[in-house]
Amino acid sequence: MSESALQIIDHTVVVGSFQCNCRILACPRSGEAVLIDPGDEPEEILRTLQGLKVASGASLSVKYLFHTHAHLDHIGGTRKVREKLTEGESSPQIALHRADEPLYLQLKMQGRLFGLEYSDPLPIDHFFEDSEVLRVGVLKFSIIHTPGHSPGSICLRLHEDQAFGIRESLFSGDTLFQGSVGRTDLWGGDSDQLFKSIRQRIFTLDEDTRVCPGLGLKNERTHFLNKIFSLSLLHLAK
Numbered sequence: 001m002s003e004s005a006l007q008i009i010d011h012t013v014v015v016g017s018f019q020c021n022c023r024i025l026a027c028p029r030s031g032e033a034v035l036i037d038p039g040d041e042p043e044e045i046l047r048t049l050q051g052l053k054v055a056s057g058a059s060l061s062v063k064y065l066f067h068t069h070a071h072l073d074h075i076g077g078t079r080k081v082r083e084k085l086t087e088g089e090s091s092p093q094i095a096l097h098r099a100d101e102p103l104y105l106q107l108k109m110q111g112r113l114f115g116l117e118y119s120d121p122l123p124i125d126h127f128f129e130d131s132e133v134l135r136v137g138v139l140k141f142s143i144i145h146t147p148g149h150s151p152g153s154i155c156l157r158l159h160e161d162q163a164f165g166i167r168e169s170l171f172s173g174d175t176l177f178q179g180s181v182g183r184t185d186l187w188g189g190d191s192d193q194l195f196k197s198i199r200q201r202i203f204t205l206d207e208d209t210r211v212c213p214g215l216g217l218k219n220e221r222t223h224f225l226n227k228i229f230s231l232s233l234l235h236l237a238k
């Protein structure tokens with residue numbers, strides 16, 4: 001098959017009562033895949049995953065479970081997804097920034113506050129470092145530490161690669177919402193830090209970047225538009 005026929009697999013499953021966007025991204029050549037924020041409805045995520053194939057007909061093999069941060073709606077399905085995948089051929093690594101590990105370990109406590117029950121979380125296999133580059137087949141990600149919404153919040157930059165139909169994208173977790181910024185009233189949230197992260201680490205990105213927030217699928221927009229909205233909020237916050 002010619003390389004030009006190979007296009008990234010880029011799929012979103014909206015899960016749970018918080019409507020978290022769980023992203024399934026896969027290399028069209030090797031079938032290696034990553035899940036971002038498997039926050040709830042693990043069965044639905046796994047079902048969707050099973051239905052996705054690369055052009056050769058091969059199934060996907062999940063290499064990582066990336067987490068933009070450790071709020072319950074982003075990590076709540078992680079254990080079941082990992083356990084089920086490990087029964088098959090994949091054995092994905094659970095990845096999170098270390099500053100959110102305490103929050104991750106307190107998943108049960110988070111759940112109690114919202115009337116939800118969880119099992120104990122599995123250990124974290126990989127701690128993200130700021131500016132770290134991670135590759136999943138032909139997909140190249142870099143980690144941008146953007147504390148504020150939570151201490152260990154990160155944004156995942158997916159680098160453009162036109163050969164595989166990959167757009168320059170930012171998976172922002174809850175650091176950026178559609179036309180807004182993430183809340184800072186939860187554990188370890190800090191609005192000054194959030195605005196600093198956005199100014200210094202997000203506004204500096206290319207304005208054509210596709211921004212994919214952690215919640216609210218319908219209106220993915222370019223960074224340029226997000227920036228206008230965010231700027232007005234930053235102005236109000238002064």
Ligand SMILES: [Zn+2]
Nearest residue numbers: 069071149174
């Ligand atoms: Zn959150």
